[in-house]
Amino acid sequence: MNNDTWTLGGHEFHSRFILGSGKYSLNLIEAAVKDAGAEIITLAVRRANTREHENILDYIPDHVTLLPNTSGARTAEEAVRIARLARELGCGDFVKVEIMRDSKYLLPDNQETIRATEILAKEGFVVMPYMYPDLNVARDLVNAGAASVMPLASPIGSNKGLATKEFIQILIDEIDLPIIVDAGIGKPSQACEAMEMGAAAIMANTALATAGNLPLMASAFKDAIEAGRNAYLAGLGRVLTRGAAASDPLTGFLRD
Amino acid sequence: MENQFFVDSEYLSEKALEKKHKLETDPSSRTNHMEYMPGMEQIDSDICEKVMSQVASYDYQTYTEKDVKAALEHRTCSVEDFKALLSPAAEPFLEQMAERARWETSKHFGNTVYLFTPLYIANYCENYCVYCGFNCYNHINRMKLNMEQIEKEMKVIADSGMEEILILTGESRGKSGVDYIGEACKLAKKYFRMVGLEIYPVNSDEYRYLHECGADYVTVFQETYDTDKYETLHLMGHKRVWPYRFNAQERALMGGMRGVGFSALLGLSDFHKDALASALHVYYLQRKYPHAEMSLSCPRLRPIINNDKINPLDVHEKQLCQIICAYRIFLPYVGITVSSRESASFRNGIVKIAATKVSAGVSTGIGDHESKYSGKDDGTETGDEQFEINDGRSFETMYEDITEEGLQPVLNDYVYV
Numbered sequence: 115m116n117n118d119t120w121t122l123g124g125h126e127f128h129s130r131f132i133l134g135s136g137k138y139s140l141n142l143i144e145a146a147v148k149d150a151g152a153e154i155i156t157l158a159v160r161r162a163n164t165r166e167h168e169n170i171l172d173y174i175p176d177h178v179t180l181l182p183n184t185s186g187a188r189t190a191e192e193a194v195r196i197a198r199l200a201r202e203l204g205c206g207d208f209v210k211v212e213i214m215r216d217s218k219y220l221l222p223d224n225q226e227t228i229r230a231t232e233i234l235a236k237e238g239f240v241v242m243p244y245m246y247p248d249l250n251v252a253r254d255l256v257n258a259g260a261a262s263v264m265p266l267a268s269p270i271g272s273n274k275g276l277a278t279k280e281f282i283q284i285l286i287d288e289i290d291l292p293i294i295v296d297a298g299i300g301k302p303s304q305a306c307e308a309m310e311m312g313a314a315a316i317m318a319n320t321a322l323a324t325a326g327n328l329p330l331m332a333s334a335f336k337d338a339i340e341a342g343r344n345a346y347l348a349g350l351g352r353v354l355t356r357g358a359a360a361s362d363p364l365t366g367f368l369r370d
Numbered sequence: 371m372e373n374q375f376f377v378d379s380e381y382l383s384e385k386a387l388e389k390k391h392k393l394e395t396d397p398s399s400r401t402n403h404m405e406y407m408p409g410m411e412q413i414d415s416d417i418c419e420k421v422m423s424q425v426a427s428y429d430y431q432t433y434t435e436k437d438v439k440a441a442l443e444h445r446t447c448s449v450e451d452f453k454a455l456l457s458p459a460a461e462p463f464l465e466q467m468a469e470r471a472r473w474e475t476s477k478h479f480g481n482t483v484y485l486f487t488p489l490y491i492a493n494y495c496e497n498y499c500v501y502c503g504f505n506c507y508n509h510i511n512r513m514k515l516n517m518e519q520i521e522k523e524m525k526v527i528a529d530s531g532m533e534e535i536l537i538l539t540g541e542s543r544g545k546s547g548v549d550y551i552g553e554a555c556k557l558a559k560k561y562f563r564m565v566g567l568e569i570y571p572v573n574s575d576e577y578r579y580l581h582e583c584g585a586d587y588v589t590v591f592q593e594t595y596d597t598d599k600y601e602t603l604h605l606m607g608h609k610r611v612w613p614y615r616f617n618a619q620e621r622a623l624m625g626g627m628r629g630v631g632f633s634a635l636l637g638l639s640d641f642h643k644d645a646l647a648s649a650l651h652v653y654y655l656q657r658k659y660p661h662a663e664m665s666l667s668c669p670r671l672r673p674i675i676n677n678d679k680i681n682p683l684d685v686h687e688k689q690l691c692q693i694i695c696a697y698r699i700f701l702p703y704v705g706i707t708v709s710s711r712e713s714a715s716f717r718n719g720i721v722k723i724a725a726t727k728v729s730a731g732v733s734t735g736i737g738d739h740e741s742k743y744s745g746k747d748d749g750t751e752t753g754d755e756q757f758e759i760n761d762g763r764s765f766e767t768m769y770e771d772i773t774e775e776g777l778q779p780v781l782n783d784y785v786y787v
Binding site: 136137138139140158159160161164186187188191192195196199214215216217218219220271272273319320323324 | 473476477478479480481482533563656660661662663664703773776777778780781782783784785787
């Protein structure tokens, strides 16, 4: 492992692959974490809020940081209550704010997300808001105390890839917090592309859950994310849009 | 072939029999089923018109193989595509529909299947719905649990591991009023993460009260969207009022419930039209209340006590599967419940394609969970069942069976906020 680490809420991470957990069998979680090399795993508080009989928390290895999400929240107030419940359940201080007023596409409500982020950051949470990629909203989230910004690539579960690519690039260019691309990443090549653009990390769930071989797909994502990150660090070569470059500079005639 | 629903009980008085026969044979003796009764809240809504105008113009015989193929090729399923998938022309494409449905299910729900159990707390009923075991003219053991008995039942169910409960009553405001149901919800909230209701339709302020008591999901079966047929099946009582029932889900959402469930009882009328209406009811209401969670159930008619001949007519398992696949392709984000009315083998198969929620450890009787769950029978009285169930698997068995199918059983996906 190289020294290319990143930091969130005072924690240092090597892996840039955040794993979702809500759509596949619990007994695959450990294998997925291992093969993905993941150090952060998300879980729905509403799913973890269970009595006995196979609590998802029992399947997550100890060295992995839990990232509880507030799915099910329709307002900032509901998200805040769910985040507090996560803390009570022993899920730590990280929270991924997800607020949806839409049950069909599960698109995030940016305004409510800003409000929840502000409240939770003040309460000492490491707030990672899931959002629709809008630069003004991202700036508001920074001011509200977010620890990262998590723009969606395309609708959750759609596996449609980087539909919002141009707007995510703007966030990467303009926002000083880690930009974590979340939702809609359907295959490793798309994860790789987002990393080449300069994303800090990738979050995926459905792409793995719907794969024929989940651990193998987890491993493929790991490799793709590392490849994309390395390409970003190496500095991508330029891509020529038309014809070839003149080997003699066009301005070579200039003398003084 | 039609179902023969009318059964006379020897326990009915001559006067009662006379009234029953009159209701059955003389339509003029019945009230107007499209007219609200006093006390029923009327809301301003265009959902019914939107749904019913589509249903009225739906001629499913006109759809062809070409329409079905096109529907399966489209990235998103339009209302027209859905109509094609529900039509007889789609029958030869059942396997392709199942494949597409499975893909949509896995995108939205992964491989998870939710488990719940129903708890009937009373079976008194003021309606005469000719196909239902609880109907007021059917001679069955009637019972209403008191709070102590309800709590005992809930403890037994909660001890089995179940975390979601659906509270049901017969439709009797007199015997099981809103206050009584509210108290049951408060108890349920102590033992369960999610409390759903399947009771008679009420007004929005009453839904709000029940929500405050802990209920968060309301299911109302429309039974059939064919108003003329509905009139011949629901001969007496509040349930006779078709539009009040149709608008129940919307009133529940106005009352603050998180989600609502819908269904036609397949086998009562033309299932193509009833399936279309059920799905469009969800579709249009979701557009108006985009935050709400929605689910569809797919019950077929079952035999009842004193009438074991009742059956779902032309809705065979194949047609049921076609309906469920079409629902899933048209409404990929919606929960689909398949109850214990269906066989274990059907339910094992359909959870791999499209169903996301199944009941287990089911009794449709009153106060018999302890004897059914623990084998203990202390001789206490119980109330009779609403209908005969088919799949009698316990919670544990269902949990194991789902796991064996390669799926992940989920007991709770819910937080009350």
